[in-house]
Amino acid sequence: MLDTTFDALPTDGALRRHAMERSGEGQAGSGRADSGRAGAVGFRPLYRQVYDTLLKRLADAVWQPGQILPSEGQLAAELGVSQGTVRKALDALTADSLLVRRQGRGTFVADHDDKQSVFRFLKLRPDGDGTGMPTSRVTGIAEAAASADERGRLDLVRSARVVRIERVRAVDAKLCVVETISVPAGLFPGIAQIELPNTLYSLYATRYGITIATANERLKAVAIGPREAELLQVAAGTPALEIDRVAIDLEERPVEWRLSTCLTQDIHYLSVLR
Numbered sequence: 050m051l052d053t054t055f056d057a058l059p060t061d062g063a064l065r066r067h068a069m070e071r072s073g074e075g076q077a078g079s080g081r082a083d084s085g086r087a088g089a090v091g092f093r094p095l096y097r098q099v100y101d102t103l104l105k106r107l108a109d110a111v112w113q114p115g116q117i118l119p120s121e122g123q124l125a126a127e128l129g130v131s132q133g134t135v136r137k138a139l140d141a142l143t144a145d146s147l148l149v150r151r152q153g154r155g156t157f158v159a160d161h162d163d164k165q166s167v168f169r170f171l172k173l174r175p176d177g178d179g180t181g182m183p184t185s186r187v188t189g190i191a192e193a194a195a196s197a198d199e200r201g202r203l204d205l206v207r208s209a210r211v212v213r214i215e216r217v218r219a220v221d222a223k224l225c226v227v228e229t230i231s232v233p234a235g236l237f238p239g240i241a242q243i244e245l246p247n248t249l250y251s252l253y254a255t256r257y258g259i260t261i262a263t264a265n266e267r268l269k270a271v272a273i274g275p276r277e278a279e280l281l282q283v284a285a286g287t288p289a290l291e292i293d294r295v296a297i298d299l300e301e302r303p304v305e306w307r308l309s310t311c312l313t314q315d316i317h318y319l320s321v322l323r
Contacts, residue, residue: 099128099138107147107158108299110258114160114251118148147262147299160251170250170264170296173311174319179221185228185247188280189215192234192241199231202295202306210234212241214249217280218309225312227277232305250296253304260299267293268318277310290318 103124112118121139125132139156142148149157174181195209203211211231218226230249232240237257246252253259271291278285289310296305311318 095130096134096137096141099124099130099134100141102128103138103142104147104299107142107260110254110260112158114158114254114260116158117154118156118158120155145262147260160254170261172266172318172320173220173226173316175221175223176315176317181220183218183220183226183247184222185216185218187214187216187245189213190241190245195231195233199306203231203233203303205233212237214245216245220316223315224281225314225316227280227310229308230305231307236304249305259304261296261304262299262301264294264296269293271310273310273312281310281312283312287312289313292318 106112118124118139119127121132121135125135128135139148139150143150143156147159149159151157171181171183173183190212192210192212195203195205195211199205199211200207200209203209205211210233212234214228214230214232216228216230217224218228220226236259237253240252240257243256250261253261269291271289273281273283273285273287273289275285277289278287281287290313292307292309292311294305294307294309295303296307298304
C-alpha cells in the first residue's frame with residue numbers, strides 16, 4: 050500500500066515543522082536544500098513524502114491523463130514545503146514516466162497515447178527507418194472464468210472472472226504480433242462491450258482510473274502455434290519471440306496479463322540498460 054502519511058502535513062503544523070526540521074527545510078518556501086539525516090533509521094526524505102502524496106493523487110485520479118498539474122509554487126504552498134522539494138518530487142515522477150514536462154507550458158499527467166508513453170512499454174522497433182508506431186485490430190473478446198494461469202499472474206481468487214482480448218498488431222503497417230490480454234472483470238466492468246482503442250493503457254486510465262506504473266516482462270523463443278499462425282498468415286512452427294508481461298498499477302496491483310507472440314523478421318526488441 051502507498052504511504053500517505055504526508056497527507057496530514059498541510060493541516061498538522063507541529064508534524065510539518067518536525068518533518069521540515071529533520072529534512073533541513075527550515076521554513077516552508079525558504080528554498081533551502083534538503084540536507085536531513087539520510088542515515089537515520091526509518092527516515093524518508095521529505096521529497097519522497099511529497100512523491101508519495103502526489104502518487105496517491107494520481108492513483109485516485111485526482112488529476113486525469115493529459116491534465117496539467119498546479120504550479121510548483123501552488124503545490125509547495127498547499128503541502129507546506131519548499132518549492133525545491135516539490136520540484137525534486139516532480140522530477141522523480143517524471144523520471145518514472147508518470148508525468149511529462151513541457152517546456153514553457155508546465156507539468157502534465159502522462160497520457161499513454163503520447164508517443165513517449167507508448168514507447169515506454171512497447172519495446173518492439175522496426176529494423177529499418179520506420180517510426181515504429183503500432184496499430185491494432187481486435188479479433189476476439191469475451192468474459193470467462195479465470196484459468197489457473199490467469200489467477201496466478203493476476204493474483205485472483207478461485208471464483209474470479211476475467212475478460213480476454215485477442216488482437217493482432219502491426220508495426221509500420223507490417224503485421225507482426227498476436228496478443229492475448231487478460232484483465233480482471235471486476236476492475237474493468239463493461240470493457241467487453243466497448244470499442245477498444247489502439248492504446249489500452251490510455252483506456253484503463255481515462256475510463257477506469259487505473260494507471261499502469263510498471264510492468265514485468267519475460268522473453269522466450271517459441272514456435273508459433275496454429276491460431277497465431279492463422280492470424281499472422283505464416284506457417285505453424287515459425288520461430289517467434291514470446292513476451293509475457295504483467296502490468297502493475299499505481300496501487301501495486303497486477304491488473305493485466307499480456308502474452309504477445311511476435312514475428313521478428315522485420316522488428317527487434319529494444320532494451321536500454323542504465
